[in-house]
Amino acid sequence: MIKPKTILVTGGAGFIGSNWLNLMVPRxxxxxxxxxxxxxxxxxxxxxxxxEPSENYRFVKGDIxxxxxxxxxxxxxxxxxxxxxxxxSHVDRSISGPTDFIETNVMGTLNLLEVFRASKQITRFHHIxxxxxxxxxxxxxxxxxxxRYDPSSPYSASKAASDHVVRAYNRTYGLPITVTNxxxxxGPMQFPEKLVxxxxxxxxxxxxxxxxxxxxxxxxxxxxxxxxxxxxxxxVQGDDGATYNVGGNAEKTNLDVVHAICRIVGEETEREPNxxxxxxxxxxxxxxxxxxxxxDATKIRTHLGWCPVESFESGMRKTVRWYIDNKKWVDSVRSxxxxxxxxxxxxxx
Numbered sequence: 001m002i003k004p005k006t007i008l009v010t011g012g013a014g015f016i017g018s019n020w021l022n023l024m025v026p027r028x029x030x031x032x033x034x035x036x037x038x039x040x041x042x043x044x045x046x047x048x049x050x051x052e053p054s055e056n057y058r059f060v061k062g063d064i065x066x067x068x069x070x071x072x073x074x075x076x077x078x079x080x081x082x083x084x085x086x087x088x089s090h091v092d093r094s095i096s097g098p099t100d101f102i103e104t105n106v107m108g109t110l111n112l113l114e115v116f117r118a119s120k121q122i123t124r125f126h127h128i129x130x131x132x133x134x135x136x137x138x139x140x141x142x143x144x145x146x147x148r149y150d151p152s153s154p155y156s157a158s159k160a161a162s163d164h165v166v167r168a169y170n171r172t173y174g175l176p177i178t179v180t181n182x183x184x185x186x187g188p189m190q191f192p193e194k195l196v197x198x199x200x201x202x203x204x205x206x207x208x209x210x211x212x213x214x215x216x217x218x219x220x221x222x223x224x225x226x227x228x229x230x231x232x233x234x235x236v237q238g239d240d241g242a243t244y245n246v247g248g249n250a251e252k253t254n255l256d257v258v259h260a261i262c263r264i265v266g267e268e269t270e271r272e273p274n275x276x277x278x279x280x281x282x283x284x285x286x287x288x289x290x291x292x293x294x295x296d297a298t299k300i301r302t303h304l305g306w307c308p309v310e311s312f313e314s315g316m317r318k319t320v321r322w323y324i325d326n327k328k329w330v331d332s333v334r335s336x337x338x339x340x341x342x343x344x345x346x347x348x349x
Contacts, residue, residue, distance in 0.1 A: 002123050002236050006032040008079035010064055010112065011086030013037040015190045016128065018047035020085070020228040025051040032056050034077045036070070037086065038063040046329060047189040064108035070115045080123040082116060083235060084109065087162075091132075091155045092193075095287060098154035105158035106165065113169045125177045126235045127166045131220070131245070132156035133181065136290035143181070144296045145243045152288040170241045178238040180231060182246040183295045187224030187315065188322040192334060196316075199258050200323045201330065203265040203276050213285030215255030218292040222248030223315030226308040233304045244304070247295025250312040255280075260312070264320045 011017045012035035025033050033051075037043045039061055051057045058077070062069040064086050073079075086108060088094065088101045109127070116125055134143045135150030149164075151157040163179055170177045186196040202209050230246045238244060252260070258280060266273035300306045310318070323330060 002081070004031055004081040004123060004236070006034065006077055006079040007081045007083055008073065008077065009033055009035045009083045009085065010108075011037055011043070011084070013039060013043035013045050013048060013059075014085060014089075015042070015187075015194075016185055016224055016227060017085035018044070018189055019187060019224045020083070020231060021048060021057070022050055023225065023228050024232065025054050025057045029054075029056050032058070032077070034058045034060060034073065034079060036060045036062045036064070036073050040088075042089075042191045044189070044191075044333060046332060064111055065103055067111040067115060070111055074115050074119065078121060080121040081235070082112060082125045083231065084112060084125065084127045087128075087159065089130075089155065091153045092286060094153055094155035094158070098158075101154050101158040102161075105155075106161045109162040110165055113165065113175065117169065117173055117175060122176060124235060125166070125169075125175055126231065126238075127163065127177065127179045128231065129159050129163050129179055129181045130156065131181050131183050131247070131293045131295055132290070133160040133163060134293070137292040137294055139292070142294045142296035143245060145181075145245055145299055152290050167241070167243075176240045178234050178240070179243040180234055180246050181243065181295075182227050182230070183220035183222045183248055183293060185222050185224045185227050187319050188326070189329065190224075192330070195254065195257065196261065196319060197323060199261045200265060200320055201334075203262055203279065204269060204324070206279065208281040209258055209262075209276075209279045210281050210283045211254060211258055212283060212289060215258065215280075215282065216253050216291075217289060218251055218253050218294065219257075220247045220293055220295045221250040221252055221257065221312055221315075222246065222308060223310035223318070226310055226315075229309075230300060230306050233306045234300070237304050239303075244300040245295045245297055246300060246306075247297040248308050248310075248312065248315075249295075249297065251292075251294050252312065260316055261320065264317050268317075268320055268324060
């Protein structure tokens with residue numbers, strides 16, 4: 001088991017990173033957390049208001065595509081551990097503009113590894129990845145840690161490349177690394193372009209609920225707090241050089257997810273669910289849309305004792321309730337006002 005003293009968290013103002021910091025900063029007050037984030041459109045410091053005053057938390061605005069920016073943070077804070085969330089992550093955006101995905105996800109990861117390699121205080125580099133690197137499954141079977149990579153989109157290809165680079169630095173240079181490949185996350189503070197928050201918000205506002213193709217594509221769904229707990233387990237207890245798949249054991253078609261959201265929104269807002277279901281609109285499928293993903297999480301369960309706490313039903317209800325109760329956050333993100341707040345409160349490094 002490792003015992004981090006100072007953790008450099010990249011992309012901690014994003015969806016999964018901010019949820020992870022909100023859990024870990026108050027829980028581990030003997031650890032210094034340094035959050036380095038470029039604050040792109042999906043990075044929102046408002047998601048970290050709860051931990052901002054904490055003595056063991058620091059925020060640095062910086063871009064992992066700049067090795068100098070990483071080195072400056074390293075020189076100032078001397079981290080012994082890295083938890084690497086920072087990534088361009090939206091598949092649709094990668095189809096229309098793949099360059100940013102290669103630069104951030106591959107070259108940004110390389111920059112971090114190079115600075116980490118030169119450091120003499122190396123304990124663990126943990127890299128967060130996705131099940132999308134494996135490509136599509138048929139009607140049966142599960143992704144394991146040994147599944148061959150077969151990415152379909154520029155996004156998944158960039159993540160596959162970064163996974164390979166991280167593992168190569170372990171095998172070539174002996175860097176202590178771990179990797180997690182997770183299934184589809186959902187929960188609070190997710191940028192509204194993603195399926196779950198988009199459907200929740202449109203359902204509440206009577207807007208169309210756009211579903212790709214027939215809606216029969218299958219994903220394994222994981223509540224974000226469960227993923228965050230898995231990351232901590234792997235970070236401190238995982239074997240050096242090991243990969244762990246993290247899944248929610250909750251396979252659902254996209255249409256199943258949308259129907260569940262319609263039902264829960266109806267129950268939480270006292271509307272008729274069938275009326276909300278009537279808002280579903282089928283749209284042209286996106287290119288290279290993988291049919292099915294499903295994770296076998298046996299390794300992390302048996303080796304590290306992790307399993308998800310939330311069922312799909314309980315996690316989705318918590319998620320819907322959060323978006324209903326946090327209108328200020330939602331309005332700030334959807335209006336773009338949070339970008340003005342960033343400009344007023346953060347100076348480029």
